[in-house]
Amino acid sequence: MLKLFELIVAASLVNNFVFTRYLGLCIFMGVTKKMETALGMSMTFTAVMVISAAINWVAYNFVMEPYHLEFLKILVFVAIIAGFVQSADTIMRKVSPGLYYKLGIYLALIITNCIILAVPLTIAESHYNFIQSLVFGLGSGLGFALALIIMASIREKLELADVPRPFQGLPIAFILTGLIALAFVGFSGLITL
Amino acid sequence: MSAAQKISYFGLIRNGIFGENPVFRVALSLCPAVAVTNTLKSGLLMGVAVFFVQVMANISISIVRKLIHARIRLPAYILIIGTWVTVANLLLAAYEWPIYKEIGLYVELIVAFAIILSRAELFASKNEVVPSLFDGLGMGLGFMFALGAISFVRELLGNGALMGYHVVNTHPVLLFALPMGGFFAVGLLMGFFNWIDIRFFGGHGASGAGH
Numbered sequence: 001m002l003k004l005f006e007l008i009v010a011a012s013l014v015n016n017f018v019f020t021r022y023l024g025l026c027i028f029m030g031v032t033k034k035m036e037t038a039l040g041m042s043m044t045f046t047a048v049m050v051i052s053a054a055i056n057w058v059a060y061n062f063v064m065e066p067y068h069l070e071f072l073k074i075l076v077f078v079a080i081i082a083g084f085v086q087s088a089d090t091i092m093r094k095v096s097p098g099l100y101y102k103l104g105i106y107l108a109l110i111i112t113n114c115i116i117l118a119v120p121l122t123i124a125e126s127h128y129n130f131i132q133s134l135v136f137g138l139g140s141g142l143g144f145a146l147a148l149i150i151m152a153s154i155r156e157k158l159e160l161a162d163v164p165r166p167f168q169g170l171p172i173a174f175i176l177t178g179l180i181a182l183a184f185v186g187f188s189g190l191i192t193l
Numbered sequence: 194m195s196a197a198q199k200i201s202y203f204g205l206i207r208n209g210i211f212g213e214n215p216v217f218r219v220a221l222s223l224c225p226a227v228a229v230t231n232t233l234k235s236g237l238l239m240g241v242a243v244f245f246v247q248v249m250a251n252i253s254i255s256i257v258r259k260l261i262h263a264r265i266r267l268p269a270y271i272l273i274i275g276t277w278v279t280v281a282n283l284l285l286a287a288y289e290w291p292i293y294k295e296i297g298l299y300v301e302l303i304v305a306f307a308i309i310l311s312r313a314e315l316f317a318s319k320n321e322v323v324p325s326l327f328d329g330l331g332m333g334l335g336f337m338f339a340l341g342a343i344s345f346v347r348e349l350l351g352n353g354a355l356m357g358y359h360v361v362n363t364h365p366v367l368l369f370a371l372p373m374g375g376f377f378a379v380g381l382l383m384g385f386f387n388w389i390d391i392r393f394f395g396g397h398g399a400s401g402a403g404h
Contacts, residue, residue: 022372025227026221074279079268082268111268112307112310114302117301117304118298118302166384171380174376174377174383178373178376181376182373
């Protein structure tokens with residue numbers, strides 16, 4: 001049990017995908033202009049991450065490893081995620097239009113996101129068992145949500161700041177992210193798995 | 194006719210490198226620009242991998258574009274891109290193992306690059322094979338240029354070296370050598386290119402639409 005808690009902390013803080021592994025930056029920069037979109041994205045993201053970790057774990061351990069198809073893992077993971085997200089999109093539109101109206105746009109963005117794909121790749125490489133994979137997916141999702149919320153709240157304040165014109169928009173956001181990433185170095189060594 | 198076409202091909206390549214540079218102007222596919230640019234060699238190798246995938250994906254999607262039903266086109270494009278990424282991944286693992294160990298995860302994740310899919314959707318799915326080839330060449334070169342510029346700055350300022358060889362003998366700027374130095378390097382370079390654009394070409398600077 002303690003091991004699983006450690007895994008959550010490790011995945012969300014120590015190895016935070018945005019600040020220590022530098023992944024998912026397109027979406028990170030794209031949706032953090034407003035707190036509302038950041039919150040919607042982080043909820044959708046965490047849910048998709050846990051479910052895709054589960055499906056991909058099953059596919060990897062029961063189909064790909066027995067038949068020695070590991071070299072196809074990129075293709076298989078991408079196909080599973082794209083199919084799953086596409087069907088979630090269709091089902092949500094029929095079953096709950098309200099939720100679709102709020103979160104549908106984020107679902108479309110998720111297909112081309114590196115973190116969503118990095119989670120099953122990392123799981124396959126680290127040989128986690130099923131429960132560990134779920135927990136790793138959850139921890140990564142929470143870590144990404146934390147990153148989005150920190151960044152969105154800073155960027156809302158930044159709207160009022162007097163930034164030199166060439167640095168407005170993305171350049172200053174990058175420098176900010178670098179500063180937060182420096183702070184996240186403080187978490188390294190907190191947990192050694 | 195050939196003169197007009199030559200200009201437009203050249204225009205496509207220039208568009209990829211300057212007008213719509215994947216990293217500095219369109220601001221898609223930012224992760225490798227931060228993560229694998231600590232040395233010039235790994236930055237350029239990553240650029241070559243992306244160049245290869247972009248060109249091959251553009252060609253193959255342009256060839257099969259009429260066979261794919263519009264509703265399933267995105268998953269189909271991603272599978273085509275994924276195939277070429279697997280090829281690039283296995284090739285790099287076979288021939289450049291020491292560097293592949295560091296950048297392997299990012300090479301695998303080329304499949305999720307928004308820039309490649311967006312070129313497939315915006316250009317290759319609507320154009321003949323040859324223009325798509327040149328569009329891919331331009332975008333790939335633009336990406337290579339961006340990664341080369343960032344890693345050049347980072348290795349020179351952070352380690353005083355280029356391609357692993359010691360060049361200048363000054364005090365290294367730790368800020369660029371640290372793993373998260375990529376954020377600062379990208380931010381500063383992006384601001385620098387915006388400044389050039391505003392100061393000398395009267396542009397607005399890329400506000401950066403993000404995704």
